[in-house]
Amino acid sequence: MIEEGFSQGNSLLHRLDARVKILWVVLFSVVTAVCDQWPVLTAALALALAVALALALAVAFMARVAPRELVRRLMPVNLFVIFLWLVLPFTVTGDPSFTLGPLVATRQGILYATQISVKSNAIVIALIALITSTSILTLGHAMHALRVPRKIVYLFFFTYRYIFVIYREYIRLKEAMKIRGFCPGTNLHTYKTYAYLVGMILVRSSERAERVHQAMLCRGFRGRLYSLSDFSMRTADMVWMGAMSACVVVLGLWNG
Amino acid sequence: MDNGLIIHMQGVSFAYPGRGLVLDGLDFSFHQGNRLGLMGANGSGKTTLLRLIVGLLKPLSGRIEILGRTVKEEKDFVRVRERIGLLFQDADDQLFSPTVLEDVAFGPLNLGKTREEARAVARNTLQALGLEGFEDRITHKLSGGEKRLVSLATVLAMQPDVLLLDEPTTGLDESTETRLVEILNGLDCSYLVVSHDMDFLAKTTDNIGYMSDGKLSFDEEVVPHTHIHVHPHGRYTHEHSEK
Numbered sequence: 262m263i264e265e266g267f268s269q270g271n272s273l274l275h276r277l278d279a280r281v282k283i284l285w286v287v288l289f290s291v292v293t294a295v296c297d298q299w300p301v302l303t304a305a306l307a308l309a310l311a312v313a314l315a316l317a318l319a320v321a322f323m324a325r326v327a328p329r330e331l332v333r334r335l336m337p338v339n340l341f342v343i344f345l346w347l348v349l350p351f352t353v354t355g356d357p358s359f360t361l362g363p364l365v366a367t368r369q370g371i372l373y374a375t376q377i378s379v380k381s382n383a384i385v386i387a388l389i390a391l392i393t394s395t396s397i398l399t400l401g402h403a404m405h406a407l408r409v410p411r412k413i414v415y416l417f418f419f420t421y422r423y424i425f426v427i428y429r430e431y432i433r434l435k436e437a438m439k440i441r442g443f444c445p446g447t448n449l450h451t452y453k454t455y456a457y458l459v460g461m462i463l464v465r466s467s468e469r470a471e472r473v474h475q476a477m478l479c480r481g482f483r484g485r486l487y488s489l490s491d492f493s494m495r496t497a498d499m500v501w502m503g504a505m506s507a508c509v510v511v512l513g514l515w516n517g
Numbered sequence: 518m519d520n521g522l523i524i525h526m527q528g529v530s531f532a533y534p535g536r537g538l539v540l541d542g543l544d545f546s547f548h549q550g551n552r553l554g555l556m557g558a559n560g561s562g563k564t565t566l567l568r569l570i571v572g573l574l575k576p577l578s579g580r581i582e583i584l585g586r587t588v589k590e591e592k593d594f595v596r597v598r599e600r601i602g603l604l605f606q607d608a609d610d611q612l613f614s615p616t617v618l619e620d621v622a623f624g625p626l627n628l629g630k631t632r633e634e635a636r637a638v639a640r641n642t643l644q645a646l647g648l649e650g651f652e653d654r655i656t657h658k659l660s661g662g663e664k665r666l667v668s669l670a671t672v673l674a675m676q677p678d679v680l681l682l683d684e685p686t687t688g689l690d691e692s693t694e695t696r697l698v699e700i701l702n703g704l705d706c707s708y709l710v711v712s713h714d715m716d717f718l719a720k721t722t723d724n725i726g727y728m729s730d731g732k733l734s735f736d737e738e739v740v741p742h743t744h745i746h747v748h749p750h751g752r753y754t755h756e757h758s759e760k
Contacts, residue, residue, distance in 0.1 A: 397615070398615045398616065401615070418613075418614070418615060419613065421615060422612075422613055422614070422615060422656065422657060423613075425657045426609050426657065469609075469610065472605065472607070472610040473610050473613050475568075475573045475605075475610075476603075476605050476610045476611045476613070477613065477623075478573070478598065479571055479573070479598050479602065479603045479605075479672075480598070480602075480623055480624040480627060480671065480672070480675060481595070481598055481599055481624055481627030481628055481675065482623075482627055483595070483627065485627075486623075487622075487623075487626040487627075487632070487635075489618065489619050489622055489626075489632055489635070489636060
């Protein structure tokens with residue numbers, strides 16, 4: 262489920278105000294997403310990798326695991342990128358580069374796909390480096406402090422809290438199926454059973470949601486959640502924010 | 518509020534859609550200082566009764582008076598819930614905040630306390646239940662027994678006049694159950710406990726009501742008692758009565 266392996270630590274990156282991290286990642290993502298000059302994109306990727314490296318070095322006990330872990334976490338985004346590679350080189354018009362049967366790949370198409378790969382990886386690496394060094398809890402509170410709409414923050418918290426409960430329910434149902442000799446195969450019985458499983462999880466989750474809401478009502482909930490935590494900017498946070506934002510601004514200006 | 522009458526139900530009936538009456542003209546009075554147990558077969562309406570009291574369900578007919586006022590609509594029950602706390606059967610329903618402290622402070626914050634006050638109340642409540650050091654624990658990573666005690670803390674932090682407990686001993690090991698007995702006996706609060714556990718009710722309540730045929734009756738002749746008995750597997754650690 263949700264692992265927070267990177268969130269334990271006491272480096273500069275860990276102690277950084279979570280609001281600063283979120284703001285910087287947003288700034289970095291936007292600038293990287295709109296840049297189209299190769300040197301700028303390379304620099305953006307390097308910057309993201311540098312931040313990730315700082316985290317990997319900081320989480321000493323994970324130093325050896327970190328590169329593999331980083332690659333594992335990059336997998337989902339690169340799955341999408343693979344699909345782009347399957348399509349873009351052959352659909353963007355331009356100078357032909359090579360042919361694959363009846364398909365003609367263009368130089369422009371290949372460059373475009375490469376650009377998207379670099380951009381998305383740079384953004385996700387920066388995200389992993391900064392966001393995973395924060396506990397989910399702090400992240401939620403930081404979002405609240407940054408005036409992210411309350412409903413989104415609650416959704417975030419509730420997802421974090423109940424995904425485990427729902428997962429346990431899923432495991433229980435699956436085990437109950439197994440114990441009665443269920444063996445998944447490619448047949449209608451399997452599809453039907455899985456449909457029941459999914460349906461049952463939905464029903465249970467919805468009932469659970471209702472009970473949680475009732476329990477909240479019993480404790481005087483009137484549609485407002487209050488946060489117990491405060492954030493305070495320290496000099497280190499401001500220096501970091503200033504320096505790192507300057508880097509991003511330079512990237513943006515360089516791109517022209 | 519004559520002689521401390523807190524809950525007064527008259528002729529209350531209730532049915533779930535598509536099923537017969539669960540409660541059928543039920544009468545029930547609960548006074549300040551009462552410590553009542555509630556037994557009855559599965560499906561006899563014990564949980565339904567608790568839910569009606571805090572307004573999570575609305576009766577088909579009958580009258581519910583709480584603290585001297587007739588309660589009917591959601592807004593009436595908002596006040597009721599500030600005075601009457603309900604401990605749910607499943608602690609996972611009750612604990613929704615990421616950390617223990619936040620969850621315990623949730624009720625006090627809703628009651629309009631400041632963050633500092635809420636934090637202080639939460640800390641004191643945890644301490645009173647012997648849960649010091651749990652403040653920053655992640656709620657979903659607690660053990661079953663810990664979850665139950667923390668849930669109790671979340672309700673007690675609202676400093677209710679009456680506590681409703683729905684099968685509080687389900688899934689608890691004996692040492693946690695003993696702890697729960699001690700906690701309840703040390704409480705300066707009236708309560709109503711639904712349980713199937715006669716030993717537990719005997720240790721924590723003064724009188725036990727029985728639900729059957731949609732009604733609640735208190736048999737004055739039944740006196741809760743503890744007894745020591747002999748049975749196979751007796752050598753394994755377990756508790757039936759004090760020490």
